Amino acid sequence: MASISKRTASAQSFVSDPLLQMPKITQKFKIGICQLKVTTEKNVNILNAHNLIQVAAEQGASLILLPEMWNCPYSTDMFPKFAEDFNDIDSAPSFLMLSEVASSLGVTIIGGSIPEKDAGQLYNTCTVFGPKGELKAKHRKIHLFDMGKPLPGEVQFKESDSISAGDKPTVVDTDFGCIGIGICHDIRFPELAMSYSARGAHLICYPGAFNMSTGAALWELEQRTRAVDNQLYVASCSPSRDSASSYIIWGHSTLVGPMGEIIATTGHEEAVLIADIDYAAIQLARESFPLKSQRRDDIYQFVDLLG
């Protein structure tokens, strides 16, 4: 498992970024983003995820991204019922399916998230599996979605009613570059994306389940901003919308390029989005706009001149 703490920050300019010249990573590939329908039946959700991962692979995707809480309705009272203990694989069918399908199809899977139980706590956890079915990384959502005063028309949501927060950022080296992981509300914190970029991420994946209000207002904006500020790719994956559920999800899974451009997106129905990633676009953006070398870290602090 690659943890961000084991990597060293690069002080080099992005133009000569060794990660962009690494012969071992595939620089051009297809990503498959599976905007899954989530039901109240865990087995149905697992089967559906398995089938749509297969569809994505058949359409040429070698890196596949799933949504936040794809095996479980996004509801704090459901999380404990659907949670899996990754130390007890026989009772973790969602975890097991991801490992098996990654290995049988030879793909890398950024496994969205599911509720994880560990030592009496629940976490909102993303697992990453390599093409041999090996667990490469695990990211526990760091910034939980606890609403303050709900926006008009929106229901109150307090994720921390049942979920505990993770406390580690996660980047993982894969055959498809260095990938940072954030889960939904994690996207609202630019510092996390900046720390991933500083450690050489080519792509940040955000499984997410934004609601109807902030989805319409912010989902695309947050993704494009994280991408353009850090000059890297951002991919998001949401569950599809179920208008009858208590928490109604926005959908609109998307791939954004390093100039903030939307490369592919979808609506709110179930969908498999296949899109091309070419890391040469990162190099181009960074050569044209060398933000890293222009950064003035020496002045980004307020000095009280009056003492």
Ligand SMILES: NC(=O)CCC(=O)C(=O)O
């Ligand atoms: N699942 C989430 O973390 C939702 C985040 C969200 O909607 C937001 O506005 O932030």
